[in-house]
Amino acid sequence: MYAQMIKTARSGVKSREEMTDQERAFQDKVDRDIKIEPQDWMPDDYRATLIRQMGQHAHSEVVGQLPEGNWITRAPTLERKAILLAKVQDEAGHGLYLYSAAETLGESRDELVRLLHEGRMKYSSIFNYPTLNWADIGAVGWLVDGAAIVNQVALQRTSYGPYSRAMIRICKEESFHARQGYHAIMKMAFGSPEQKKMAQDAVNRLWFPAIMMFGPNDSESTHSEQSMAWKIKVKSNDELRQQFVDQTIPQIEYLGLELPDPGIKWNEERGHYDFSDPDWSEFFDVIKGNGPCNVDRLKDRVKAWDDGAWVRDGLMAHAEKKRARKVAAE
């Protein structure tokens, strides 16, 4: 998921009359659910919007390693440690697919990383929250990956071929994470009073940040219309959020935990759960860089990149030497 508030590189949707022949042919393909591939013609704004969305998604996978890494060295059993290592390895792998998918649009990974480090690109707001107790790791798998899956299952039908295929593969791994996360928190919810307290604390803290992952309410979401027409975005923020809430509340109840929002109530008429709106001012603070961990997360990533410069340079220099020696030998 992990892509929020993606500004479509154009305001308003062009009518068919306003489109050029090329644009019309492109839109027809999208409308008929024919995937757009890297070699196909596409509007510049479509390309730019996708780069932004896929780049933000990739950055989220990479930064998302940090809150989980925070507990790898404190995982309580060998099995939990192995599961968490496998998960972060998957996340880094997702980052790699997504950067590669963005490269098919002509944007290099180095450039996207540079934009992230300069604060000119974002990653999902959720990773600016801390992981404070071990149950947070279960909750991240269950709620955060769970929310990501809701969004990404929809994105499997997105119009850009490489992105759609990446989503199909990523969803399989994310489903695994969500189940393992739920299993970890289940152990705690049904465990000792202290463990149950940790589980409740995690759900209370992460509930609203998780439902914020879908982005602002549709009425406030200014960039969606063109993205929907291009099928870069397939369902609206509120539709996806409702789907997540509906699937998650019975899971919280099964754990015997208190619901994290007094506004949660089954609405017979709508056939959905009602729930309170998150504090959107907090969301916009986090997006602007004022979340609890924004500064530390970015500092960590920039430091890792800067500290690693000599490694990248060294390996590149060696590859060049090897190439030169091979040429000399021929």
Next chain:
Amino acid sequence: MTVDKEMLAQFLLRMGDNTLVLGHRVSEWCGHAPILEEDIALANTALDLIGQTQLWLGHAADVMGEGKSADDLAFLRDVWDFRNVLLLELPNGDFGQTLMRQFLFDAFQSILLPRLMKSTDAEVAAIAAKASKEAAYHVERSADTVVGLGDGTEESHARMQAALEYLWPYVGEMFASDEVDAAMAAAGIAPDPATLRDEYDALVGKVLAEATLSIPSDGFAHKGGRSGKMHTEHLGHMLTQMQWLQRAYPGNTW
């Protein structure tokens, strides 16, 4: 030939503590590698090592026969009970030091594990069969990286040479055999590690030469990890993190 259970347990703890301690150290890198591919490789290596730990310590717990689990051994022993070599508990340092340490250990494992596949202890042979496949690609990767960085830029070369000089005095301990090794060799469970040294020196010498790095001439070797007589100060700090939840909330299941 029957083998003394306590000796066998010591041998298994040495195997399991090596992979546990190194797996933990490597996992400390999570999200901080020089490039995304290395984040994936480090997590993957740590995962393999923790997987091997479950098997080695699981077998150790069975042999000890006190009803303990691999987790009990990992999370509820104190420093003096750990039997890993000192090399593996040393701090990560920079990426070069981490990969040099990895190579020095991978080279050892890549020679030891195929021999353990012929162990008279069926469980040891089975664990080695799985672990040796992993060790084979670990050593391929760490050797490649050591060569790439040793023979890279002036800076990467200097950092790798410094890493080698820091770590080399800890290499000898892997081969310092004692009565446990003698008992394992006599029972056909494991070779005496001293007999692996020539092969190790040949492999390591070849890779380090390709990396344009010079092996320190001083043959001094720190000891005390595999016997448990004297660990470094670093291990205790590692355990305070690793064992914290199990210690703070004893008896809970996770």
